[in-house]
Amino acid sequence: MVTKIKTKTNTTVNSCTPVSCTCEELWSVSQQFCLKRLSEEVSANSYNFVDSYSVRARRIAGTYARFYLETEENGDPSKKGRFYWMALGAFASKTVACTLEHPTVRLGRFPNDLIVTASDWFGQGNFWLFQDIAGWHHYYSKFGSEVFFKCMSKRNTNTLVPEIKSAIYKADWAKDSLSKINNLRSNEFIKKGFDEVKKFENARLKNNKLKAQYQNLLIIAEHEQGEILQPLIYEGWRNRREIDSMGLFSWLAPNVALFFTSDCSTNTERYISHAPEGTVVYDYDSRMTWINQVAKKFHGLMQTETTYMETQLRTMAGWYNKADRWVNFN
Structure with a gap:
């Protein structure tokens, strides 16, 4: 089990602009955003990570x-x-939240302690995926595509300004996680994925925008599944044993499905993507077969049921500053 502690994320970065600051300092601004979003302020410029x-x-x-x-x-x-x-990531993280709230994961202990750490590795994967992917998007959104591509290769947790470097290395699972995910450095998937963002911005024809969106979806999915989650949580022998055990106890365990709703479940089949029979969740190729199906269904719903999908997204958007629970079940 990973010991859960409240960590101060004492984050103060001076105002930075691409003109006045280095790439590394700008990356510190974006990493500060990621850390603060999962924290609550306890005093001036001092934050504790949300427990739950x-x-x-x-x-x-x-x-x-x-x-x-x-x-x-x-x-x-x-x-x-x-x-x-x-x-799509919003629906996926909502699914993680629902899984973490499931009694089997939250409270359950099975023979031989098979599922006792499930909440930890679910929490670990989601936390560090966020530190990675939200940072890329924040940087692109805040500083623009030109600065993003110029500074993309400079992202590295070891070169953040001292306050932010200290904060991220004190975060939950940091010692075990950062080396596995290459200290949040760039890779070919990030470059290609954000090339598609730029294509979308520059495209005039709807079909070209749709093509850029779908390619972005698939490429970023490869990044988050292969470069972050696979080495971070799916290679661990104990995590694999727990996933197998959750199959054995499937009558109690959460369903392996993604629901395109802000709720934890729905009876409307067109808003559900079930994992194909025989999917091995910790096997990258097996998991990606399902994720490609998820992407296809998501893309279709975003075109044919835009109002419904964006209504669900607006509901979830309201959770960005959700208060921590006073009782910690993790």
């Missing part, structure tokens, strides 16, 4: 939704749709 993993997941879902809707700080409503993966 499910509340964190709902804040994450809310932030992703806000990025898609362009209602996040520095958002540009005229460019709504450019951060396409973030809309």
